[in-house]
Amino acid sequence: MKLEFPGLDANGGPCYIGTGCFHQRDALCGKKYDETCKVDWKRLNRREVEENATVLEETCKVLASCSFEQNTQWGNEMGLKYGCPAEDIITGLSIPCRGWKSIYLNPEREISFLGIAPTSLLTMLVQHKRWAEGHFQIFLSRYCSLLYGHNRIPLKLQLAYCAGNLWAANSLPTLYYVVVPCFCLLKDIPLFPKVSSLWVLPFAYVAIAHRAYSLGEFLWCGGTFQAWCNDQRMWLFKRTTSYFFALCDTILKLLGYSNPTFVITAKVADEDVSRRYEQELMEFGDSSPMFVVLASLAMLNLFSGFGAINKLVFNADHSEVSDRFGLQILLCFLLVALNWPVYNAVFFRKDNGGMPAPVTYKSITFAFLVSTVDIST
Incomplete structure (x- = not known):
């Protein structure tokens, strides 16, 4: 991560790998970037929520259900892309293709994200098989960075995505x-x-x-x-x-x-x-x-x-x-x-x-x- 992500950052922006990332709501919900997307974070942080606890609770119940996304563009044009073992890569590619910019930020501070890695060889190999399979499916689909990212993201970033997409072929x-x-x-x-x-x-x-x-x-x-x-x-x-x-x-x-x-x-x-x-x-x-x-x-x-x-x-x-x-x-x-x-x-x-x-x-x-x-x- 100490080399790949700064390299991707220099080529146009690091990809989304499913963890250790903050998304702006509009970017994740499928909106194209324009000048109205700029946010005054200081003013936004001072905003007070006037809804009562009952309304918030009912809203959370809808979001926590498994049916809120039915008959919507969620999983297609909004949120994470469905239908691929490497849905985070497709999602991360679609966001800069809509004009958004991703940056790599690694400040010297206490750890912000914690995860659990496999502790056995077979578990690790199975995990990498799933990742490589998802990457190769992306390369052979319409979401291939050379096709989907054409005239949307820099060529060097398109090629940077191919390095992971061709794991299986390597x-x-x-x-x-x-x-x-x-x-x-x-x-x-x-x-x-x-x-x-x-x-x-x-x-x-x-x-x-x-x-x-x-x-x-x-x-x-x-x-x-x-x-x-x-x-x-x-x-x-x-x-x-x-x-x-x-x-x-x-x-x-x-x-x-x-x-x-x-x-x-x-x-x-x-x-x-x-x-x-x-x-x-x-x-x-x-x-x-x-x-x-x-x-x-x-x-x-x-x-x-x-x-x-x-x-x-x-x-x-x-x-x-x-x-x-x-x-x-x-x-x-x-x-x-x-x-x-x-x-x-x-x-x-x-x-x-x-x-x-x-x-x-x-x-x-x-x-x-x-x-x-x-x-x-």
Whole structure:
């Protein structure tokens, strides 16, 4: 938040993310901005309410009911937009498109908004799946910022919205880099230029510069190196599971084969889960398809890592192996390091937060079958 929101603010205004926000009533009720919308807050604060308690009570009963919005534009042109898992993003986009201006304000004062975040890995992945699914639905709808915001908001703000709307689509290149280089390493297929070649410099520059810049930003915001490593790990887990499942569900919905439901994020954990959370242990004690994918990819990376060690140790020409597969071996070892909590849950942990046996068997079997595929012509 320390980087994204100031960046959005500079590009035309931060988006509404459902919390930590104040709305002007006219903006939320669908009114277009004009000069009459300016408010004298000092005069407004001195206004006295003359209605008696009985009238106010009856008014509140109407607002608290579930029927006050029937046969109205509420949910369409007024209030939060309905019909999307990421209704706050659509609402936040429609407000500046009507001429209103949003600003990012983060004064140095006591905390004004408090929230509860998920404390288990699966809950967090499910939450991000819902967010990514909603974002991608927005991108494929008439509310896509490039269409809905055309000639209404600056182009740079339209593109800034696309960064979140394409979370689900970004799962595909991530899966490619997680699966294909490691698989090709097992099959002795080089994908990158030789380390001794000058053509390796663009690849090395992009990888090193991007990670160094990311680490610098994280440290500048007050984080630590260990926290940055954990952030990279969660980035990998979300893209290979939450975002990929969101992409598949959205496509199936568009084809008429699926009708996803709104999944409520459970934010209350039992005592054992809370204790492991305080001990900074990831929670894997659920036979979720997301964990099957996560563990299968981790096993494939591990098998590829063993294959790389075998090439480096038992191959007569070590320098040739390092030269041909240097970048692939480095990528494989980095993925193995990021997946360490998965290996710990699969092989070593004996508590209820360890990986369930069915997930372990499925992942090892799948990774073994993939690694033994013969692609020779």
